[in-house]
Amino acid sequence: MRGTTDFIDKKREKPKELDPVKRIENWGEYQKPFPKEKLNTQASRCMECGTPFCQMGTLIGRQTSGCPLYNLIPEWNTLVYEGKWKEAYQRLLLTNNFPEFTSRACPAPCEGSCTAGLVSEPVTIKNIEKAIIDKAFDKGWVKPRIPLKRTGLKVAVVGSGPAGLTASDDLNQLGHSVTVFEKEDRFGGLLMYGIPNMKIEKKYVQRRVDLLQKEGIEFRANVEIGKDISLEDLQQEFDAVLLCIGAEKQRDMDIEGRHLHGIYPAMEYLKASTKHFLNNQSNTEPSISAKGKKVIVIGGGDTGADCVATAIRQGCKSVVQFGKHGELPKERTDDQPWPLNPSLFTLDYAYEESFKVFGEDPRKYYIQTTKFLGDDQNNVTGLETALFNESSSNQNQCWEADLVLIAIGFEGVQESYTTGIQTKNGRIETLPNKFQTNEENIFAAGDAKRGASLIVWAMQEGKKAAKEIDRYILRKAIESQQPSA
């Protein structure tokens, strides 16, 4: 029996990670396996709260609290504690199409809202989720689920990121015929060409796409909607179209010297690195490489951190990351009370690696880049910055750099893909809770609709949009069969 105070008596424990010096030698995931008995202990820390805040999935202010997929966390924690792994997997599947992605890269807002965190430390929810889905694949429980009946209705999904894949999965299971159009050569959106391999190994993304294909979804790569096929043609051919095209337009810096060689948007760099890795070109350098270079990453967010970790693996000479804001607090502050998922200072994987390799945290705070510097060949050689904080302003500094990566966020959808579709501030506008655009049979979900966000929110939107599309196409089909008055 688990004790009623296990969440206090037993300490929170996560799997060990490979030593940073070792793990930067390759692109593999770096979490070590966690013994079964330890998982059992961690699962026993869940109190099965009557009102589980961990699964509420909502925004409080701009902060996510609880799981946006409404995962039935206390239920699968209990099943894991009882050793009923298959049942835990079945319970997880009720709400989460792809736990292998969320359990690897989700920032786990569920844990910030866990009640155990009020008096002790939160349950290691994300890690238990990972153990369930990894076991399910190992044991062969994850099998293609081929729909028994087809409705004869067709849906086109544009974009194969987490939003597009989730919607496709649900629509296919409802019996509709789904075709996914992707402009890249591989499927997965930012799961494939964005989030680096050490956070989500690409073989897991491909494994899921293969499974969805076996279940009947048609995947078409290297097809750019708006260029190779028009949106109007899709509207004609399909009963509904869902745009899950992400928020790909990156914010840039309109300052002196931006034209210099050696300055790249972060996504161009990360994509080139993953393509090089996946195409097995280890005897060559990627088209953009940090090898032997002094790297500066502009932008203090997660994309910037992924650039730092990638540059370290490529063998950079040094790496620095600029943030416009100050260091985050180390503990929950009064303005981030429970059950808000707090924004706290953490030694993310990239920073831990930088510490080990270069002896310091690469993050520099309150820094604004004012100018890029170059040589007479038009190569970047450094940049000038100003320092902004409460005590000082405009303290200028020069930094040496021969590779600069801009990771200052995303402006939204590429306008050329949304001709005729209403957008506002880079987001596709939809009817409240309907996911329907100004064109009746065109829907939108994920980053394209809500702005750059998280995998788990993209998946939630994919699920909800699928439900709305199902309603819409079934209603239309019934209407078309009724005799006109």
Ligand SMILES: Cc1cc2nc3c(=O)[nH]c(=O)nc-3n(C[C@H](O)[C@H](O)[C@H](O)COP(=O)(O)OP(=O)(O)OC[C@H]3O[C@@H](n4cnc5c(N)ncnc54)[C@H](O)[C@@H]3O)c2cc1C
């Ligand atoms: C570097 C980086 C790291 C991140 N790390 C994390 C993380 O650790 N955890 C987390 O939760 N979130 C993370 N995110 C955010 C997360 O990846 C996104 O919120 C999520 O992928 C959005 O899903 P989506 O399906 O809406 O769009 P996307 O994943 O962006 O997919 C959109 C897809 O549409 C395709 N497409 C676009 N236009 C067309 C067209 N005209 N025709 C055909 N195809 C088209 C694109 O090629 C792309 O494949 C990260 C983001 C970045 C940039």
Ligand code: SF4
């Ligand atoms: S998907 Fe994210 S928020 Fe939901 S249970 Fe898993 S780790 Fe927590």
